[in-house]
Amino acid sequence: MVGTNTETLVMGGTRRGAKAKPRRSPLRRVGTPLLAVLVLVVLWQAVCVVFKVPYYIVPSPLEVGQSFGENISTLLEHSAPTVIEAGAGFLVGNSIAILLAVLFVHWKAAEDALMPVAVFIQTVPIVAIAPVLVLMLGTGYAPKIVIAALISFFPTLVNMVKGLKAVEKEHLELFRLLSASRSETFWKLRVFASMPFLFSSLRITATTSVIGAIVAEWIGSQRGLGYMIIQATYNFDTPLLYATMIMASLVAVVFFSIVSILERLFVTWSAESKM
Numbered sequence: 001m002v003g004t005n006t007e008t009l010v011m012g013g014t015r016r017g018a019k020a021k022p023r024r025s026p027l028r029r030v031g032t033p034l035l036a037v038l039v040l041v042v043l044w045q046a047v048c049v050v051f052k053v054p055y056y057i058v059p060s061p062l063e064v065g066q067s068f069g070e071n072i073s074t075l076l077e078h079s080a081p082t083v084i085e086a087g088a089g090f091l092v093g094n095s096i097a098i099l100l101a102v103l104f105v106h107w108k109a110a111e112d113a114l115m116p117v118a119v120f121i122q123t124v125p126i127v128a129i130a131p132v133l134v135l136m137l138g139t140g141y142a143p144k145i146v147i148a149a150l151i152s153f154f155p156t157l158v159n160m161v162k163g164l165k166a167v168e169k170e171h172l173e174l175f176r177l178l179s180a181s182r183s184e185t186f187w188k189l190r191v192f193a194s195m196p197f198l199f200s201s202l203r204i205t206a207t208t209s210v211i212g213a214i215v216a217e218w219i220g221s222q223r224g225l226g227y228m229i230i231q232a233t234y235n236f237d238t239p240l241l242y243a244t245m246i247m248a249s250l251v252a253v254v255f256f257s258i259v260s261i262l263e264r265l266f267v268t269w270s271a272e273s274k275m
Helices: 006-015 026-050 061-070 072-106 108-123 126-137 141-165 169-177 182-217 225-234 238-266
Strands: none
Touching: 026 061, 061 072, 061 238, 072 108, 072 141, 072 182, 072 225, 072 238, 108 141, 126 141, 126 182, 141 182, 169 182, 182 225, 182 238, 225 238
């Protein structure tokens, strides 16, 4: 049997001699990107004013902000279905990817047979799959969730397989010497090794799942941020179009922030997660 502190020995032992990197202050972590955004907004406003760019081509930040404020209730109302679709697709796609990664690590024949299929599915354009799913599943939540899940699936599958295999031979040999069972080796060694890889992919899919839900809403939908983008485009309401894209970005940022917070809570042994 392997002791309860074995994972601490294995995951933390190699980092004891490493020099800890200085942590940035919260003010610097938040202030630096906000300053960069502010500079870009000022430049955007200046270009629109100096070159007298028509609002129906590129609206100024002030015009976008005014449209955002006037339509905030509508934007929030249409954000709800997008959040549901993206969140459900994120959970479904990543769950299936994790389960398949575990299967691949323990059964090489399954990886050889199914990984090419996963790659093939990933290469099919989402805009080509969306109409087919709408015809099969209707115009409700189902096709949007499936598309968001498909987008979330592949990055997590690849990273999770790599993470579960990213175990040093010395650590595996140590577990064999301690007569660890296969399940103990998996839970106390492979899972710990895979967590940084997993959260790296989750940060990616947290944003791409929102993109998938919006793309799916372009086809056969009466609600959602994707629907608002189409309507604003057809009505030549460019300020509303930009305001809707900003709302979609805010939703993606919230998803990304939630995953980052969870990573800091669970991957406590990763030096990179503490930076």
